[in-house]
Amino acid sequence: MDTRTRIVIAAMELFWEKGFNSTSVSDILSRSQVNSGSLYHVFPGKQDVLIGVLEALRDGIWDMLLSPAWEGVDDPIEKIFALLARYRRSIVETDCTYGCPIGSLALELHEPDPKVRALLAQNFTNWTAAIAECLEAAPERVPADVDKAALAEFVLTAMEGGVMQARTHRDVAYFDRVVAMLRAHFDMLAVKARGDLAAA
């Protein structure tokens, strides 16, 4: 594995475990088994390592997140909840210390340079776009007048908020209740969609 990749992987893990500011360059160096000179040969600085990590997350959303979450799931709406179930698994596996890598960075970095901010936004947009596609694929359960993109953003909101509360309270039940509320929302939307169709 080449130096750059080793650095990005190590940094990705560390940023996720301890955040950007709490991760020192020497942390990255020791985990990736790279010397400081090599890191600064590949990257201009620590900030650029972060950019590399965000690019890797963006480019890996399908292979690392969506594809495994949707294995064996065909129904578009159930895909949404399968994705949420995957986050739930991460929460449980980390004893409720899990935080969404993007969400955590988005709130931690208070003065991100434009490139970093744009990459965070891009990561969110890719996520919601995938959800929006699911929504488009289930017209019989989502009323036609509902903004699919906005509803997808609402799903992201629920995930991020659920993760945040589960972590803060160290209790998955908080995540579960948010998902249950979202499920109720979709159930009510389905009822309305059926009604709309019958009326037409």
Added chain:
Amino acid sequence: MDTRTRIVIAAMELFWEKGFNSTSVSDILSRSQVNSGSLYHVFPGKQDVLIGVLEALRDGIWDMLLSPAWEGVDDPIEKIFALLARYRRSIVETDCTYGCPIGSLALELHEPDPKVRALLAQNFTNWTAAIAECLEAAPERVPADVDKAALAEFVLTAMEGGVMQARTHRDVAYFDRVVAMLRAHFDMLAVKARGDLAAA
């Protein structure tokens, strides 16, 4: 104003502006016009300043947040949206750099000591408890079988997720769309509550 209060206020502002890790003790000292010896006379360390800030936020939720947000608003459900409107104002006033003080800290601190974690959780709980009270006060618009506490947590989720996305995209519209979705959720709940009542 006494030393302790000056420190807590300065630290509160700084933690909100730049986060906990990015705020140095000397940042706090210069803003509060206190010398390092005095700070360490009042607080054992930086971590304890954070505890002081979280306690102040917890104790000030009514005077600093709820009371001004609910001025002139009587309807319990509208109180919820009035609170969200207050967050919206904060977002706009800060050019979409606003982050919820608690939410930001909750995601930034990856290994909070138990006391800090408990205070973060307490801050969330107080917030949701206030919302839950509003929900209890509007039985005709919330179906009886809906868990009010869980729905209150869902409102918190929406706020935190909306703030996070508005900040990341530097665009209030993301917050507005989340609030719109939440409004739709409440509208559908109200319809269901009316139906339940008619059936009984």
Added chain:
DNA sequence: GCCTTGATTGAACGATCAATCAAGTCGCTT
């Protein structure tokens, strides 16, 4: 076999970090 090139090494730099401490000031009690 020499030279170029790009990657790697690890010691070192100045800055900044959280925290300490001896010395000093002030108000209150006796």
Added chain:
DNA sequence: AAGCGACTTGATTGATCGTTCAATCAAGGC
């Protein structure tokens, strides 16, 4: 007036931060 404890002062500590750099190395072209 003297003494005492609470609080303040600001220089100082050692550790750690992100970053730099001269030196070394391996591989390919000529």
